[in-house]
Amino acid sequence: MADTQILVLGGGPAGASVAIGLKRLGYEVTLVGEPRPFDAIEGVSDRVVEGMRHAGFERALTTLAAPSARSVTWNGETSAANTERLIVRQRFDRALVEDLRGSGVRVIQGRVTAMASQEAGFSVSVVGDDGSEHCVEAGFLVEARGRAAPASGVPRVRGAQSVSLLQHWQGAAGTPCSAVQSFADGWAWMAKREDGRRYLQLTLDVASSRLPPKQQLGQWCYERLSGLEQAQPFMEGAEPVGEVYARTSTPVLCEHSAGDNWLRVGDAAMAVDPLSGNGIFQALSSALQAPAVINTLIRHPERAALAKAFHETRIEQLFYRFARIGRDFYDQESQWPEHPFWRARRAWPDSQPLHLEVTPDRVSTGVRPVVDNGLITEARVVITPDQPLGIWHLNGLELAPLLDEVRAQSDINPTRVLIERLGEPKGVALSRWMVQQGWI
Numbered sequence: 001m002a003d004t005q006i007l008v009l010g011g012g013p014a015g016a017s018v019a020i021g022l023k024r025l026g027y028e029v030t031l032v033g034e035p036r037p038f039d040a041i042e043g044v045s046d047r048v049v050e051g052m053r054h055a056g057f058e059r060a061l062t063t064l065a066a067p068s069a070r071s072v073t074w075n076g077e078t079s080a081a082n083t084e085r086l087i088v089r090q091r092f093d094r095a096l097v098e099d100l101r102g103s104g105v106r107v108i109q110g111r112v113t114a115m116a117s118q119e120a121g122f123s124v125s126v127v128g129d130d131g132s133e134h135c136v137e138a139g140f141l142v143e144a145r146g147r148a149a150p151a152s153g154v155p156r157v158r159g160a161q162s163v164s165l166l167q168h169w170q171g172a173a174g175t176p177c178s179a180v181q182s183f184a185d186g187w188a189w190m191a192k193r194e195d196g197r198r199y200l201q202l203t204l205d206v207a208s209s210r211l212p213p214k215q216q217l218g219q220w221c222y223e224r225l226s227g228l229e230q231a232q233p234f235m236e237g238a239e240p241v242g243e244v245y246a247r248t249s250t251p252v253l254c255e256h257s258a259g260d261n262w263l264r265v266g267d268a269a270m271a272v273d274p275l276s277g278n279g280i281f282q283a284l285s286s287a288l289q290a291p292a293v294i295n296t297l298i299r300h301p302e303r304a305a306l307a308k309a310f311h312e313t314r315i316e317q318l319f320y321r322f323a324r325i326g327r328d329f330y331d332q333e334s335q336w337p338e339h340p341f342w343r344a345r346r347a348w349p350d351s352q353p354l355h356l357e358v359t360p361d362r363v364s365t366g367v368r369p370v371v372d373n374g375l376i377t378e379a380r381v382v383i384t385p386d387q388p389l390g391i392w393h394l395n396g397l398e399l400a401p402l403l404d405e406v407r408a409q410s411d412i413n414p415t416r417v418l419i420e421r422l423g424e425p426k427g428v429a430l431s432r433w434m435v436q437q438g439w440i
């Protein structure tokens, strides 16, 4: 189809999802990525697994462990109600490369060392994993190098500066599980794999945590973890393996994530607090819509402003939604109200409630950008305080014209109006749903 060469930088979940999505739209796609310099275990929920399936991560999905028990000790109380699936990131990321190649994406395994923008696009220098040097040219560039993506000169919104210290431990094989525990100046996440590999992670405030020099970090973490009840089952009969690795975990939003011939996706566009456990979810959410944005920028440059605004407002909405979820969770911890770690995170990003009340007088219809058939276009949608970007369809029904009709016939019962338009079962069900949503 289109002959624009598209280059994706970074082969994590966001880069892989965009590359496969673009390939499905008929583009020639090259992805350059190097493996992460450290291994990590991360946890995801079933809805992330759904997103990965949708993105085409067939091989990568086979590396996920079965759901395992997750316990949370927060504000002095322990609950063990839910489960999560553990991902060994290096294994998962290697399988993503197989998924990419299986989808027809050209993959160059190597490090991006320099990038220049030129009149017709971009020129990127790459040092391959085998030491070979390449220069790759492309008309469109997708920046998906995660938190490592260069961002000098890009205006950014930042939350409280956080660092996560992680270390692998090895013990006897056993039942996999994970746990979270808060403490006076941070929180810990621990995970145990079936083969006895454990992963212990402490998240702290950069400004107030007074970390020791690098060579003493191992002992420092050991002492911290020894004082946590939830960490004991992960430490007993186990030994640390390798060094402590420090990972920045500050929430960051790039205020510009779209240009006429480039797009930032995933953590390169916005990275959330790991407490939400939603990093991969948000990376996929921003990446799944990106192929339609890129397709529009390439095929309909006259709609560039619409496509860029669509991408940037969605990224911003997602960022603030996850920031407020994190804030509310931090706010549930009241044991150390004056400690800078908790004080800063309870109050950021703002005091706006996560969910705004929806009442009929606050619901309207209007024209907004939407994804239609692989392109960004405009459609009439229903706009609510909770869904300011608008809701277009529900089970194949366009909602705005139906709501407009109900409102235009305000002297008739809404259910009757909808039955007339859709027939009995559908009309009754939709009327009930609109009442539940607070629209009518």
Ligand code: FAD
Residues within 6 Å of the ligand: 009, 010, 011, 012, 013, 014, 015, 032, 033, 034, 035, 036, 037, 041, 042, 043, 044, 093, 110, 111, 112, 113, 144, 145, 146, 147, 148, 149, 164, 201, 247, 248, 249, 265, 266, 267, 268, 271, 272, 274, 277, 278, 279, 280, 281, 283
């Ligand atoms: P990444 O997954 O970071 O992928 C970027 C890729 O680009 C990497 O492969 C990297 O090696 C590559 N790259 C970087 N620079 C270059 C270069 N110069 N050249 C070539 N390639 C390059 N999320 C969850 O869902 N659950 C969790 O439990 C969880 N725990 C977390 C704990 C911590 C401490 C942190 C910081 C994050 C956590 N996350 C978690 C978030 C999750 O890791 C990210 O949100 C997600 O991986 C983002 O995907 P991405 O594709 O945007 O970036």
